[in-house]
Amino acid sequence: MTQQQIIKQSAEQRFQEELDILTQNDGGAAKPLGWVRSPKAVRQFILGNEQLKISRKFFGDDALVDRAIVTLLGKQGLMLVGEPGTAKSMLSELLAAAISDDSGLTIQGTAGTTEDHLKYSWNYALLLAEGPNEKSLVPSPVYQAMQQGKIIRFEEITRCPPEIQDVLVSLMSEKTMMIPELGQQGRVYAKAGFNIIATANLRDRGVHEMSSALKRRFNFETVKPIADAVFERELVFTQLQRELGDLSAQVSISESVIDLLVTIFQELRQGTTKDGTTLKTPDAxxxxxxxxxxxxxxxxxxxxxxxxxxxxxxIAKQLIGVVLKDNPDDAKRMRFYMDNVARERAKQDATWKAFFDAGKTFWQ
Structure with a gap:
């Protein structure tokens, strides 16, 4: 399979040239044991470096990125929390790629996540034939990260039952995994460079609350939505071109349409319009x-x-798939926006008129 056939490459694949440049220019910087690159190079990979032609990949709070890197230098894990869609997973992927050259050691938290997913399981055919040994053992991503001294990513940790979450408590405290079936040989010690980046959505609060013991093993950082409309417009435009790839040169992208889209999102997210009209924010x-x-x-x-x-x-057509997901009341809130905000703007602006004319019947 060629690179072009892959729908989504890992961060270390997409930005391999940039990572190579950072490695070549990283000789004089202090590098922690187990890290492929220095903290300075990790920061430059995420926030960009014009001189080295390194693109900026995370747009938001630069200080948050600095705190995240410092956390991973220490003994505690990093917990990224925030609303859905605030790039928590992307940030964890970028950090793992820059620090370990491997963002693929990942656990996706679900109600079906078991202790085996966090520790190890067995190839039962080999287990029956040869008994418990390293050959018949199937290591989890956590096991591999400890063994290789790399970052492990744990997505949506609060989706896991509490008893599964708490498996991490001893692993993070002792930095050791016990395998009783292997006797005296059954102990895996974490190598330098091992740490955990976990993510959790604020909307999942109460799904499976983390224990106090586990919370103490993490530093919590909140990733917030972008509040600056000008900055968000630039980001949406840049990200859109990146997503379109070769098609970006063949699709005419109007700045007024991007401005309309970002304005709608900003106003519905904040619950007020630019001219002070109060809105009920959708649950979406x-x-x-x-x-x-x-x-x-x-x-x-x-x-x-x-x-x-x-x-x-x-834009009006595609907006339906975002807003109409869970709460039927969101349709009423969107209809209020169309009737009281979009309608008035449509009287003076051709872009808003096209949006209103196309979307006015969708929210009945």
Missing amino acids: VMSTAEAVNIAYAAALEGYYLGDQSLNAAA
């Missing part, structure tokens, strides 16, 4: 990531089914 996630998804879908519609442009009418 109105994140920057969702805005990029809408713009991307609308651009594809324009390229394959329309006039090869990103237009406001397509």
Whole structure:
């Protein structure tokens, strides 16, 4: 399979050239034991370096990135919390790629996650034939991260039952994993470089609350939505071009359409319009990531089914799939926005008129 056939490459694959540049220019910086690159190089990989032509990949609080790196230098794990779509998973992937050259050691937390997923399991055919040994043991991503001295990513940790979460308590405290079946040989010691980055959505609070013992093993950092509309517009435009890839040169992208999209998201997220009208915020996630998804879908519609442009009418259509997910009341809130905000703007602005005309019947 060629690289072009892969739908989504890992961070270390997508940015291999940049990682190589950082490695070549990382000789004089202090590098922690077990880290592939220095903390300075990790920071530059995530936040960019114009001189070295390293692109910025995380847009938000630079100080948060600094604190995250410092946390991973120490003994505690890093817990990234926030609303869905605030790039928590992306940040954890970038950190793992820059520190360990491997972002693939990952556990996806679900109600079905078991202790085996966190520690180890067995190849039962070999187990029956040869008994318990290293050959018949199937190591978990945590096991591999400890053995190799790498970062392990634990996505949606609060989706796991408490008794499964608490398996991490001893692993993070002792930095050792016991395998009783192997007797005296059954002990895995974590190598330098091992640490955990976990993520959790604030909307999942109460699903499976973390124990106090486990919370003490993590430093918590909150990843917040982007509040600056100008900055968010630039980000959506940049990310859209990246998602479109080779198609970006063939799709006409109007700045007024991007401005309309970001304005809608900003106002619905904050519960107020630019002119002070109070809105009820929808329960649906109105994140920057969702805005990029809408713009991307609308651009594809324009390229394959329309006039090869990103237009406001397509934005109105794609918005339905984001807002109408869980709460039927979100349709009422969106209808209020259309009738009282979009309608008035449509009287003076052609882009808003195209959006209103295309979307006014969707929210009945």
